Amino acid sequence: MGRVSELSHHFLEAVDMAAIASARWRGKGDKMAADAAAVEAMRATFDRVPFDGRVAIGEGERDEAPMLYIGEQLGCEIGNAEVAIVDIAVDPLECTNNCADNLPNSIAVLAAAPRGKLLHAPDCYMDKIAAGPEMEGHITLDASIDYNIEEVAAVLDKSIEEVRIIALDRPRHHNLFKEIRNIGAQLHTLSDGDIAAALWAARPEGDHDMLLGIGAAPEGVITATAIRGIGGVFEGRLVFRSEAEGNRAADMIDDDLARLWSAHDLCQSEDAVFVASGVCDGYLPGVRINDDGTIATFAEIIDVASGKVTRHDRIHTL
Numbered sequence: 631m632g633r634v635s636e637l638s639h640h641f642l643e644a645v646d647m648a649a650i651a652s653a654r655w656r657g658k659g660d661k662m663a664a665d666a667a668a669v670e671a672m673r674a675t676f677d678r679v680p681f682d683g684r685v686a687i688g689e690g691e692r693d694e695a696p697m698l699y700i701g702e703q704l705g706c707e708i709g710n711a712e713v714a715i716v717d718i719a720v721d722p723l724e725c726t727n728n729c730a731d732n733l734p735n736s737i738a739v740l741a742a743a744p745r746g747k748l749l750h751a752p753d754c755y756m757d758k759i760a761a762g763p764e765m766e767g768h769i770t771l772d773a774s775i776d777y778n779i780e781e782v783a784a785v786l787d788k789s790i791e792e793v794r795i796i797a798l799d800r801p802r803h804h805n806l807f808k809e810i811r812n813i814g815a816q817l818h819t820l821s822d823g824d825i826a827a828a829l830w831a832a833r834p835e836g837d838h839d840m841l842l843g844i845g846a847a848p849e850g851v852i853t854a855t856a857i858r859g860i861g862g863v864f865e866g867r868l869v870f871r872s873e874a875e876g877n878r879a880a881d882m883i884d885d886d887l888a889r890l891w892s893a894h895d896l897c898q899s900e901d902a903v904f905v906a907s908g909v910c911d912g913y914l915p916g917v918r919i920n921d922d923g924t925i926a927t928f929a930e931i932i933d934v935a936s937g938k939v940t941r942h943d944r945i946h947t948l
Contacts, residue, residue: 758853
């Protein structure tokens, strides 16, 4: 059976094609069209990948999404036991609003691992915490906001006032923001894109020390794969907005729905990869359409087993 990591160049092609397709909709105010273009381009690329793939996290249930729906089979070797048998978590256009408005941090992104090794996360919320590897064993969602900020300050040898927290700008974070400001830490908010925000918090060269707050659960699984590769802390706990969401999660996850998930719980294999390509400038540079008709893309692959991070700046003639 083949290894997931051996397919990285195919996954790179999938995110690059999705980025190019959605970039044509940047600033046009139509997030649905941008997302649809990304989905179609990524799906078409998967048809040529020599693997037995399945969408573990995607665009929704089969009756909600025409392509890249949860459970959809992918690849040109379905049923071949000699090839890699893979689960894919995809977000063909993370930050659809940002793409529509041509704002930072829109990316095409996926995570891949052997079948059954990515949490089959429902489309609900997840409370998240992320930080760099030096914070391992020091911060946790089970602790208070004040405690976690104080631990970051102590471990990084900073004053509380120097600690930089990043979070999504959402009404649901009113109390979180109040606590962060009351203790005196720096708060940076962003409109969308907590995958990029978590990676900024986890990397030593990043501009932030910790990610806090509630975002989407599927993106949490993708983020966990990346952070398992680069090293760092990631924890998540599912948050349900309704009884129906909780019931749906119970049908998908054979586990305690209230449990605290670590990065290793969400991505349970070292043979896993995170692949992202920039649409709008931000975490990665966005797609460039050159005067000569060529198109430049800027992508990143994180190999979980080796911890190796590689940049892939490519020129396409389409």
